[in-house]
Amino acid sequence: MHNTFLLAIVVVVAVGFDFTNGFHDTANAVAPSIATGALKPRVAVLLSSVLNVVGALLSLKVAATIASGIVSQGDIILPVVFAGLVGAIAWNVTTWYFAIPSSSSHALIGGVVGAMMAHAGASSVLWSGIVGKVLAPSIAAPAFALGIAAVATTMSRRLTHKTDDTTKSWGMKAGQIGSSSLLSIAHGTNDAQKTMGVITLALIANGTVGANASTPMWVVLLCGVAIGLGTYIGGWRIIRTMGQGFTRLSPTQGFASQITSSAVILTSSHFGMPLSTTYVATGSILGSGIGTKKRSVRWSLAGRVGLAWLITLPCAAACGAVSFYGARALGFSLGVVVVGLLLAIYCGLIYVRSRRDKINASNVNDKWGEHAEAFEGPAEPDVDAENSELVGV
Amino acid sequence: MAATVIPPTPLIDWHALFQVLYISAASSIGLVLLFTIGVYALSSFQHKDSVVLYRGFNGLIVTVASVGILGMVIWGFYYIVNK
Numbered sequence: 001m002h003n004t005f006l007l008a009i010v011v012v013v014a015v016g017f018d019f020t021n022g023f024h025d026t027a028n029a030v031a032p033s034i035a036t037g038a039l040k041p042r043v044a045v046l047l048s049s050v051l052n053v054v055g056a057l058l059s060l061k062v063a064a065t066i067a068s069g070i071v072s073q074g075d076i077i078l079p080v081v082f083a084g085l086v087g088a089i090a091w092n093v094t095t096w097y098f099a100i101p102s103s104s105s106h107a108l109i110g111g112v113v114g115a116m117m118a119h120a121g122a123s124s125v126l127w128s129g130i131v132g133k134v135l136a137p138s139i140a141a142p143a144f145a146l147g148i149a150a151v152a153t154t155m156s157r158r159l160t161h162k163t164d165d166t167t168k169s170w171g172m173k174a175g176q177i178g179s180s181s182l183l184s185i186a187h188g189t190n191d192a193q194k195t196m197g198v199i200t201l202a203l204i205a206n207g208t209v210g211a212n213a214s215t216p217m218w219v220v221l222l223c224g225v226a227i228g229l230g231t232y233i234g235g236w237r238i239i240r241t242m243g244q245g246f247t248r249l250s251p252t253q254g255f256a257s258q259i260t261s262s263a264v265i266l267t268s269s270h271f272g273m274p275l276s277t278t279y280v281a282t283g284s285i286l287g288s289g290i291g292t293k294k295r296s297v298r299w300s301l302a303g304r305v306g307l308a309w310l311i312t313l314p315c316a317a318a319c320g321a322v323s324f325y326g327a328r329a330l331g332f333s334l335g336v337v338v339v340g341l342l343l344a345i346y347c348g349l350i351y352v353r354s355r356r357d358k359i360n361a362s363n364v365n366d367k368w369g370e371h372a373e374a375f376e377g378p379a380e381p382d383v384d385a386e387n388s389e390l391v392g393v
Numbered sequence: 394m395a396a397t398v399i400p401p402t403p404l405i406d407w408h409a410l411f412q413v414l415y416i417s418a419a420s421s422i423g424l425v426l427l428f429t430i431g432v433y434a435l436s437s438f439q440h441k442d443s444v445v446l447y448r449g450f451n452g453l454i455v456t457v458a459s460v461g462i463l464g465m466v467i468w469g470f471y472y473i474v475n476k
Contacts, residue, residue, distance in 0.1 A: 136405040141413070148418045152425040159429045163436040171432035182466070256425050263421035264413065271409045 003206060006078045009336050010202045013085045013343075015226045018195040020092040021104040022052065022230020025191060027239040028101075028261065028281035029183040029231075032254035032288075034364060035243030038173035039180065041234070041361035047177075048184040049232035055188020056196075056224030069129040070109055075120040076205040079324060079332045080112070081198060086343050087111030087320030091312065097350050099237035099359075100308045103276035105194055107316040109134055112198070114317030115324040137273040142283030145264045149284040152256040153291025160252065172251030179258035184231075186265040187277050192227040193269075196220055236359045241305075242282065244368040247289030247297050256291065257284035279309065298368075424465055431458030 029052075030044040039047070071080075088104070088111035095102040109130070116124050160168050199219045203209045209216070243249065249257070261277070261284040268275045282305065289297035326342075327335030434454035437447070 132405050136410065137413075140410050144414050144417060148421050151418075152422050155422070156425050156429040159426070160433055160436075163433050164439075167436040167439060168432055171428075171435060175428050175432075178466075252429075255428065256421075259424050259428075260417070260421040263417035263424075267413045267417045267420075271413060273409070273413070 003078060003333075005333065006082070006336060007202060007206045007208065009340060010078050010082045010085070011199055011222075013082055013089070013340060014195050014199050014202070015222060017085045017089050017092070017104075017108065017198075018192065018223050018226035019230035019233075020089050020096070021108075021191055021195065022049070022227040023233045023235040024092050024096050024104050024230075024238060025187060025278055026231045026233075026235045027242040028277045029180055029187050029258075031239045031242035031281075032249050032258055032285065033176045033180040034239060035249045036173060036176060036251045036254045037365075038176035038251060038254065041236075041239075041364055044180065045232055045234040045361075047181060048187075049228040049230075051181055051184035052188035052192065052231045053224040053228040055185035055190075056192030056227060057220060058185070058189050069133045070126060071112060071116045072120075072124045072126060073201070073204060073211060075116065075124040076201060077119065078202055078205050079327050079336060080115045080119050081202045081205060082336050083115035083118070083324035083327060083339070084108065084112030084320045085198065086323040086339055087114055087316045087318070089343060090319045090323075090346060091316040093347050093350050095308060095312075096235055096237060097354055098308075099241045100305055101238050101242055101278045101282055102305075102308050102312045103138070103278050104191065105276045105278075106134070106138065106309075106312045108194055108198065110313040110316030111320035111323075113313075114320030117317070118321040118324040133273065137268060137275040138279055141264055141268060141273075141275045142279040145260050145280045145283035146287035146290070148264070149257045149260040149287030150290040152260055153253050153288045156252050156256055157291065157293070169251055172255045175255040176251060176258060179255055179262060182262040183258050183265070183281070186262045186269065188224065188227060189269045190265050190275070190277055192223045195223045195226070199223070234361065236361065236364045237354070240359055240364050240366075240368075241301075242285060244365065245298060245301050246282070246285050247292070249285070249288065250292075253285075253288035253292065257281075257288040260284040260287065420465065424462065427458050427461050427465070431455055431462070434458065 026045055026048060029048045030039070030041075033039040034041050034044050085108070088107040091102070091107040091111070092104055095107075113125050113130065196215045196219050199222075200209070200213065200215045203216070203219075204211055204213060247253070261281045264280045264284075265275070265277050268280075282302075286297055286302055289295070323339050323343075327339045329335065330338055431454065434451040438451035438455060440448070
């Protein structure tokens with residue numbers, strides 16, 4: 001059944017999700033470069049935003065997976081897509097406030113699955129697709145990234161331990177600019193497509209395009225621009241966690257972690273796996289910390305982030321289900337407007353609250369612990385001290 | 394007439410996962426190593442008091458590493474876009 005009003009609202013909310021995806025995931029590409037000083041914070045996010053748009057235009061394989069492999073297309077109605085997106089945005093904004101690098105992809109998939117279960121029951125979810133195409137790659141990919149980055153960092157460190165510091169620092173920082181760019185393209189390739197997939201799903205559900213239709217070009221361009229703008233806003237809170245929180249990154253570590261993330265994400269995109277770029281980037285940064293002489297990693301922080309990863313799918317699913325029930329209770333046409341307004345109010349409140357503990361381009365590289373007490377507890381200064389011999393390279 | 398038995402599709406595509414593992418491991422470790430060797434050679438090349446032949450050798454390594462890195466990046470884009 002055609003419902004242009006509902007479709008328009010879904011597209012607007014989807015673009016809103018893409019925007020949150022951009023600023024939530026900026027850190028994946030730029031955090032190491034900013035942390036090591038390879039790029040100035042504002043330059044880093046500008047470069048990343050432009051390359052995200054480029055990446056969004058390169059491939060559509062992941063979009064196809066999202067549109068066809070997660071839930072039964074025959075049972076989808078527009079309010080399901082809407083509620084799924086609301087759940088994903090709510091979870092993204094919440095984790096952004098707490099500076100947790102959680103997965104926007106899992107939030108999106110969780111939101112859609114929760115809304116679908118509320119609408120048509122558990123049988124309408126393609127559980128084999130969830131396990132095979134979402135969970136398995138999302139568990140395997142960060143583990144791969146962690147191991148590969150640890151090996152790459154160790155080898156690079158051992159090969160260059162006699163190299164003069166100035167050349168090594170200059171060379172690795174130059175390499176980081178290249179690897180950061182590659183990672184931004186990889187992020188655009190992988191993540192912008194997820195929203196493209198969702199909008200395609202909405203178009204199919206509305207009957208605007210036929211089942212198994214390819215993603216229209218206007219959707220590709222819209223999603224590319226939205227994720228680019230979101231990236232430019234810069235999710236400074238999460239950039240800080242990834243750049244300063246897990247380990248103190250040297251240019252050698254930053255380069256190795258970014259190259260590893262790019263390789264894993266681009267290869268996965270090639271195979272149509274919609275994995276979480278955040279998990280891969282986090283795995284790579286942790287791996288680069290393990291690859292240092294002292295194996296310096298703040299495992300307590302990594303553990304808390306890991307816990308957030310575990311609850312991302314169920315929490316986003318719960319948000320999606322509640323949004324769907326709310327929209328249905330008021331009648332879908334009025335319901336989506338009310339739920340959308342409630343979401344906007346929630347996002348506004350979170351933003352206002354975040355101003356009390358403001359993190360931006362000017363203080364994103366401050367020593368870890370000065371802005372993290374609200375959620376992190378006491379800092380662990382010994383990690384910096386242990387790793388300081390690598391910081392100056 | 395014998396019935397054809399279709400083997401069940403595996404839940405997890407292990408083959409694709411392992412392909413991701415070895416392709417990304419080879420490309421990222423290869424690129425990091427190549428770059429590191431390039432930086433090391435550049436550092437040695439900058440030592441003006443070393444033997445001319447040694448400096449020339451390091452300059453050659455810097456050139457080869459640079460071409461190699463550029464080649465890998467171009468190949469990576471080609472691989473993603475066309476394969």
